[in-house]
Amino acid sequence: MKSQSIYASLLLCILTFTRFLTIAAELCIDFPNPLDHSEKVIVECPTTANTDTDVKRQTINFFQVTHNCTVNVALCNKVKIAFIDAGVEISKVLNLKQIIKVYVFFTDFNDINILGSAGSARKIPLISDDKIIRFYPQALVKQFSLDPHPEYSDLDIIAHFNAGQEWWFRNDNVAIEPEQIDFNELILHELIHGLGFESSWNDDLEYLDRQKTTGLTPDFLFHSNEFLGFYEYIFDRYVNFLSSSSVVSTSTSYTYQLNMAVAKKTSFNTYSDFVTEVKSSSQWKYAESALIHAITNYSLYFAPAKYTSSNKGVYLESGLYPFARGSSISHVSIIYEKTPDFLMTWKQDPGETLEETIQFVNYTSPIGPGILSILESIGYETDNSPNPIKPTYIHE
Ligand SMILES: *[C@@H]1O[C@H](CO)[C@@H](O)[C@H](O)[C@H]1NC(C)=O
Ligand SMILES: *[C@@H]1O[C@H](CO)[C@@H](O)[C@H](O)[C@H]1NC(C)=O
Ligand SMILES: *[C@@H]1O[C@H](CO)[C@@H](O)[C@H](O)[C@H]1NC(C)=O
Numbered sequence: 001m002k003s004q005s006i007y008a009s010l011l012l013c014i015l016t017f018t019r020f021l022t023i024a025a026e027l028c029i030d031f032p033n034p035l036d037h038s039e040k041v042i043v044e045c046p047t048t049a050n051t052d053t054d055v056k057r058q059t060i061n062f063f064q065v066t067h068n069c070t071v072n073v074a075l076c077n078k079v080k081i082a083f084i085d086a087g088v089e090i091s092k093v094l095n096l097k098q099i100i101k102v103y104v105f106f107t108d109f110n111d112i113n114i115l116g117s118a119g120s121a122r123k124i125p126l127i128s129d130d131k132i133i134r135f136y137p138q139a140l141v142k143q144f145s146l147d148p149h150p151e152y153s154d155l156d157i158i159a160h161f162n163a164g165q166e167w168w169f170r171n172d173n174v175a176i177e178p179e180q181i182d183f184n185e186l187i188l189h190e191l192i193h194g195l196g197f198e199s200s201w202n203d204d205l206e207y208l209d210r211q212k213t214t215g216l217t218p219d220f221l222f223h224s225n226e227f228l229g230f231y232e233y234i235f236d237r238y239v240n241f242l243s244s245s246s247v248v249s250t251s252t253s254y255t256y257q258l259n260m261a262v263a264k265k266t267s268f269n270t271y272s273d274f275v276t277e278v279k280s281s282s283q284w285k286y287a288e289s290a291l292i293h294a295i296t297n298y299s300l301y302f303a304p305a306k307y308t309s310s311n312k313g314v315y316l317e318s319g320l321y322p323f324a325r326g327s328s329i330s331h332v333s334i335i336y337e338k339t340p341d342f343l344m345t346w347k348q349d350p351g352e353t354l355e356e357t358i359q360f361v362n363y364t365s366p367i368g369p370g371i372l373s374i375l376e377s378i379g380y381e382t383d384n385s386p387n388p389i390k391p392t393y394i395h396e
């Protein structure tokens with residue numbers, strides 16, 4: 001009797017597991033608006049045969065950029081040159097195999113406070129080495145040469161920059177003014193976000209219901225009023241929540257807990273009903289704890305995978321109060337401002353060029369060892385990390 005019931009539950013387990021895999025594997029998330037990552041479109045991305053052949057390793061620039069530039073030709077040309085420079089810089093440190101397609105809007109926002117932003121155009125669910133499904137940025141998925149693979153979007157990265165800013169361009173060969181921002185530095189930073197330097201933890205759950213932030217969750221699939229689960233991005237596989245320098249929890253285990261708040265495939269009448277149910281569950285305390293970690297210095301830590309450029313972990317930005325959508329978590333801590341990992345801090349100081357900062361920190365590339373170890377951990381190949389951990393794709 002006992003063995004039979006174990007057998008039955010095991011079978012049920014396998015059934016649920018495969019069912020769950022198939023459902024998730026058919027849905028991808030598109031992010032059409034780089035300026036607002038809460039704008040998500042859940043799309044079907046069916047199994048597709050791989051037709052891409054690897055690009056020559058000697059390729060100097062793996063980034064193919066389409067510009068939608070609505071200002072004068074001279075300024076648009078500066079933007080184009082800056083993107084070529086940034087593409088070359090990244091192609092030097094990552095051993096890419098496939099072209100990364102970027103679409104860039106350069107328009108006047110009529111708002112001096114915004115610089116611009118870039119993000120992955122599509123995120124794709126794959127199975128990580130620990131058998132957990134996570135979302136991967138399409139630019140990275142292409143490098144894995146999966147055959148077949150979930151259907152790709154035409155674009156890998158979408159970027160939108162404010163033409164109304166006080167930009168400084170390297171190719172002008174003039175000194176930077178105190179209020180100017182180095183455009184080359186900013187786009188390098190933004191492209192690295194687009195490559196996958198991005199945590200899924202945010203306040204979208206409440207934000208999309210116009211509620212004030214009381215907790216953070218990983219990204220989630222809510223499709224046709226059905227809840228299909230909370231999911232980490234691959235970045236989060238390495239994120240730890242710390243308290244007094246010791247690990248309290250991994251992002252993965254908080255995600256696991258939050259997935260028990262509401263059963264997957266539960267239908268709701270409205271999105272608000274779903275939010276109410278999650279927030280009234282006993283699991284909401286994990287979302288509250290995640291928020292506290294996100295606003296307490298030294299409480300978020302990226303512990304890189306083995307065999308990467310740096311085995312030292314990196315503190316993530318958790319010193320902003322209140323929680324700042326887009327600035328908290330998905331950056332290295334401001335303590336790295338004057339170190340080789342300065343590029344991925346949340347703010348960029350005006351009046352300083354990328355070259356000056358690289359000289360100041362005395363490093364050979366704008367992409368520091370900590371940033372590189374993060375990109376290697378999520379799966380990018382480099383000279384120091386020739387065999388990164390790769391995900392798998394299970395399909396019918
Ligand atoms: C540029 O973007 C605008 C706004 O999305 C669009 O209407 C226009 O067709 C685009 N231009 C080109 C040349 O693709
Ligand atoms: C975190 O540390 C930074 C730098 O020391 C400080 O400016 C900031 O106010 C701190 N944040 C919090 C939430 O204590
Ligand atoms: C810069 O780094 C190089 C190589 O690590 C080192 O030899 C040199 O002394 C450093 N220079 C300064 C000014 O710190």
Ligand SMILES: [Zn+2]
Binds near residue numbers: 189190330331345
């Ligand atoms: Zn950023």
